[in-house]
Amino acid sequence: NAGVTQTPKFQVLKTGQSMTLQCAQDMNHEYMSWYRQDPGMGLRLIHYSVGAGITDQGEVPNGYNVSRSTTEDFPLRLLSAAPSQTSVYFCASSPTLAGEKLFFGSGTQLSVL
């Protein structure tokens, strides 16, 4: 079982560049989410989705866009990268919003120069 597949694992961007972090799950989960992890801070929610066509903002949404055209895919777009977006990003899914178990992707280490 693939679970949650997140790509790329590493990325270096220049300020102002755009990119898309890919996230796909093969477990038919309704709930998908994106988090960023910074030193000295807990995981912080960027955006989430409770089903195809439904997305909402989390705690730190500025500078990021998401879409959920299918149940499987939940890409995260950085529109114009800034050094403050240097972080480790995780995609996660669970069967429902209040799901008992969260399944995480392997993470993307992003550096913005």
Add this chain to the structure above:
Amino acid sequence: KNEVEQSPQNLTAQEGEFITINCSYSVGISALHWLQQHPGGGIVSLFMLSSGKKKHGRLIATINIQEKHSSLHITASHPRDSAVYICAVRPSGSRLTFGEGTQLTVNP
């Protein structure tokens, strides 16, 4: 003050020791999660609790709703248990809030 506080921040133990990691929170919750983040960065869900106690192998998680406190215990610790352990709470009707994590190192 964070809604979720973990202690200790760092913990070093010898193989075989009994380990306790604590999580305190300040709001009413519907559920609490314990997660494990491996040295390579991957995150695995260990437990979800809404009351009482759960056990899986050498891991035991307990929660006291009245005291707003949870503990994660590891019995007979092993170097492969070395990881960051993360507590996350789901306030009623809201989304998960994560603690900063406890870095555990188990020496052989």
